[in-house]
Amino acid sequence: MSRARFNDLFDQWADDYDRTVAGSNPEYQEVFQGYGKILEGVVQELSLPPGSYVLEIGVGTGNLSRLLLEAGFHVVGVEPSKQMRARALGKLPDLTLHEGDFLHIPVPDGSMDGVASTYAFHHLTDREKKEALALLYKTVKPGGKLVFADTMFKDESVRHQMQKEAKERGFRQLAEDLEREFYPLLDSMKQLFLETGWKVRFEQMNRYVWLMAADK
Numbered sequence: 001m002s003r004a005r006f007n008d009l010f011d012q013w014a015d016d017y018d019r020t021v022a023g024s025n026p027e028y029q030e031v032f033q034g035y036g037k038i039l040e041g042v043v044q045e046l047s048l049p050p051g052s053y054v055l056e057i058g059v060g061t062g063n064l065s066r067l068l069l070e071a072g073f074h075v076v077g078v079e080p081s082k083q084m085r086a087r088a089l090g091k092l093p094d095l096t097l098h099e100g101d102f103l104h105i106p107v108p109d110g111s112m113d114g115v116a117s118t119y120a121f122h123h124l125t126d127r128e129k130k131e132a133l134a135l136l137y138k139t140v141k142p143g144g145k146l147v148f149a150d151t152m153f154k155d156e157s158v159r160h161q162m163q164k165e166a167k168e169r170g171f172r173q174l175a176e177d178l179e180r181e182f183y184p185l186l187d188s189m190k191q192l193f194l195e196t197g198w199k200v201r202f203e204q205m206n207r208y209v210w211l212m213a214a215d216k
């Protein structure tokens, strides 16, 4: 089960996370390059009217949640790390936020207009990603939207190059991360969306992050 896989890591990172996304850690500067714009892009791609119900998975410290609330959506957040939930609620006391993860979603089928997530989907293996996409397909209404932004590589040679580069630049933490987590390739991700019924398109946002926008 994916629920606890990276919980310790995120509990420990919670206090420092917002400094990292702002560029404090040189190893992750490129990963989070254009972070604010990427989050805004997710909200825009949802293209839903105010009052829509949006599920956000892996909310972290609540940076995307804030933008979703500002767009006038009813936001239901899901986050497995206790410390991350505490940070998010410290910033957004009125956010509806549940303990859960991509495979444990506390909302009824057909209840959401959209699903959003940033920098979190890669915590799942490809098999879990497929299971999650199938679950989320059931969670949204007909015509519902799914918009994710996350690290992904165009093909194996790019993934290999990024790993090599991280090692050459002495970015030990990033290099380990690129090997430990389940960063997918564009074609396999495309396949997972198609197999679960979604119509999807992809747009590269920086050297690491791609936006995935899907319709039911």
Ligand SMILES: C[S@@+](CC[C@H](N)C(=O)[O-])C[C@H]1O[C@@H](n2cnc3c(N)ncnc32)[C@H](O)[C@@H]1O
Residues within 6 Å of the ligand: 002, 003, 006, 007, 010, 021, 057, 058, 059, 060, 061, 062, 063, 064, 078, 079, 080, 081, 084, 100, 101, 102, 103, 117, 118, 119, 120, 123, 124
């Ligand atoms: C890199 S942070 C991203 C936080 C936030 N979405 C953002 O864009 O800043 C990844 C988040 O995903 C959460 N996470 C880890 N495994 C998860 C899973 N299986 N399902 C849902 N969220 C998960 C972590 O606890 C963490 O808060």
